[in-house]
Amino acid sequence: DAKTTQPTSMDCAEGRAANLPCNHSTISGNEYVYWYRQIHSQGPQYIIHGLKNNETNEMASLIITEDRKSSTLILPHATLRDTAVYYCIVVGTGTASKLTFGTGTRLQVTL
Amino acid sequence: NAGVTQTPKFRVLKTGQSMTLLCAQDMNHEYMYWYRQDPGMGLRLIHYSVGEGTTAKGEVPDGYNVSRLKKQNFLLGLESAAPSQTSVYFCASTQGGGGFTEAFFGQGTRLTVV
Numbered sequence: 001d002a003k004t005t006q007p008t009s010m011d012c013a014e015g016r017a018a019n020l021p022c023n024h025s026t027i028s029g030n031e032y033v034y035w036y037r038q039i040h041s042q043g044p045q046y047i048i049h050g051l052k053n054n055e056t057n058e059m060a061s062l063i064i065t066e067d068r069k070s071s072t073l074i075l076p077h078a079t080l081r082d083t084a085v086y087y088c089i090v091v092g093t094g095t096a097s098k099l100t101f102g103t104g105t106r107l108q109v110t111l
Numbered sequence: 112n113a114g115v116t117q118t119p120k121f122r123v124l125k126t127g128q129s130m131t132l133l134c135a136q137d138m139n140h141e142y143m144y145w146y147r148q149d150p151g152m153g154l155r156l157i158h159y160s161v162g163e164g165t166t167a168k169g170e171v172p173d174g175y176n177v178s179r180l181k182k183q184n185f186l187l188g189l190e191s192a193a194p195s196q197t198s199v200y201f202c203a204s205t206q207g208g209g210g211f212t213e214a215f216f217g218q219g220t221r222l223t224v225v
Contacts, residue, residue, distance in 0.1 A: 036214070043115075043201050043216030044154070087153065098169060099144055099203065099214055101154040 004088045009106040012082075018075040020105050022088030025069040031092045033064060035073045037084040038104070044087065047073065078109045113137055117202050117217035124192040124224045132187040132220050134202030142207030143185035144169075144214070145177060147198040154201060160185055161207060192224045 005023040012018040024033060034049040048055055048062045050071070055062045061074040075082055087104040118133040134143060141162050146154040146169075156169030160179040174196060176188045185204075189196060202217040 034213075041199060041219065043203070043218050044214075045216070046213035049213070085153075098156060098159060098167075099142075099205065100156050100170065101146070103153040 004090055004102050006086075006088055006102060006105045008103070009108065011108050011110060012075075012078045014079055014109055014111055015077055018073075018078040018082065018107055018109070020073040020075075020086050020088075020107065021070065022073070023070045024088070024090045027068050027090050028092070031090045033062065033068075033071050034089050034091055035060070035062065036087045036089070036101075037082075038087070039081075039084040044101075047086075078107075080109050080111070083107060083109045115202055115204055115215050115217040117200075117220050119220060120218070121221050122223070124189075124222065126193060126224060128192050129188070129190050130192065130222075131189075132200055132202075132222075134185045134187070134204075134217060136183055136185075136204040136215070138204060138206075138215065139182070140204035140206050140215075141182075142205045143179065144203045144205075145175070145185065145187045146201045146203070147171065147196075148201060148219075149198050157187065157200075192222075194224045196222065197224045198222060 035047040036044040038044045048060050050062045064071045085104040085106050087101050115136045144159040145157040148154050155171045158177040160166050163182040166177045178186045200220045203214045205214045206212045
């Protein structure tokens with residue numbers, strides 16, 4: 001599975017959009033980009049995933065570049081409750097695929 | 112529908128003691144995973160399973176054993192606990208395979224080895 005690179009930390013003002021980047025330059029054609037977040041010491045929570053096209057759900061939007069080497073998670077109107085560590089991971093669909101996490105981006109939403 | 116349940120939630124062990132952590136899921140998921148998370152760190156994969164009766168090593172498997180005798184349960188064993196195994200342990204499950212979907216996580220087991 002491809003490795004990912006994310007900034008260690010980011011700040012965002014409440015009510016503004018939070019844009020979290022992820023680099024996955026070694027991604028292969030059958031690998032999906034997944035985003036999870038971990039609030040305090042809870043178990044990680046799924047946010048969104050995509051293969052090629054941009055995706056949107058009730059929580060966030062995922063923008064994947066045309067060459068698929070990077071992506072951006074967008075929280076359109078960040079709130080204090082969105083303060084968490086955000087993990088970008090790349091996962092294939094084969095039986096050998098492992099769900100491995102990096103160190104993620106610590107997003108701090110402030111008033 | 113409980114999702115993923117981990118037992119116990121907290122435990123203190125003495126060095127050299129053994130214990131088993133239980134992960135149970137009620138979603139009929141094929142894949143299950145065990146992670147550890149040390150303070151200020153990301154999750155590191157210990158072992159995983161792609162189906163009943165199968166197990167595979169992750170990034171940090173040493174000192175741990177696992178078993179998946181039933182599809183819904185994934186057990187993590189520590190045969191001789193060491194202080195370095197003090198951590199928070201998370202279990203997760205996914206549908207896996209060609210229909211890979213979101214992973215569901217348990218709430219964690221906080222283990223302290225003294």
